[in-house]
Amino acid sequence: MRSQVNPHVLMLAGDTAWDSGLDLAVAGTAAPVTDDALLHRLAELYRERWDGRWQLDVRDGGLAAHVPGASPVMFEVTPDRAYGHDKGDPFGQTNYRY
Incomplete structure (x- = not known):
């Protein structure tokens, strides 16, 4: 490992x-x-900051963007x-x- x-x-x-x-x-x-609660809060802050134009979802202890090829960390x-x-x-x- x-x-x-x-x-x-x-x-x-x-x-x-x-x-x-x-x-x-x-x-x-x-x-x-990797904390889901913190990731959900960060995703919400991005939505607020960018007027909903940057959408992030929380999946498997990480973030997923609604943009092809994007994998934000x-x-x-x-x-x-x-x-x-x-x-x-x-x-x-x-x-x-x-």
């Missing part, structure tokens, strides 16, 4: 402005979401580091380790 490898990932989010807003980087370990990230960069006057930064 092969052991499942959980990849180390980096998630980035931020503002496109140079001198305002906040940029975030979160590093951690990713694992596929949701990942849960357990962070081990996070970085925040405040853009503006004054610029600032902070680091977190978990």
Whole structure:
């Protein structure tokens, strides 16, 4: 039996402005979401966010899309580091380790 490898990932989010807003980087370990209750909630959030244009069903501990060839996978990230960069006057930064 092969052991499942959980990849180390980096998630980035931020503002496109140079001198305002906040940029975030979160590093951690990713694992596929297989909990049916959580998958149903995520599918509902996608329907709400995309005005019903993105339909996801929960099947066999995973997601199925109504798009030929699509097989979306949701990942849960357990962070081990996070970085925040405040853009503006004054610029600032902070680091977190978990």
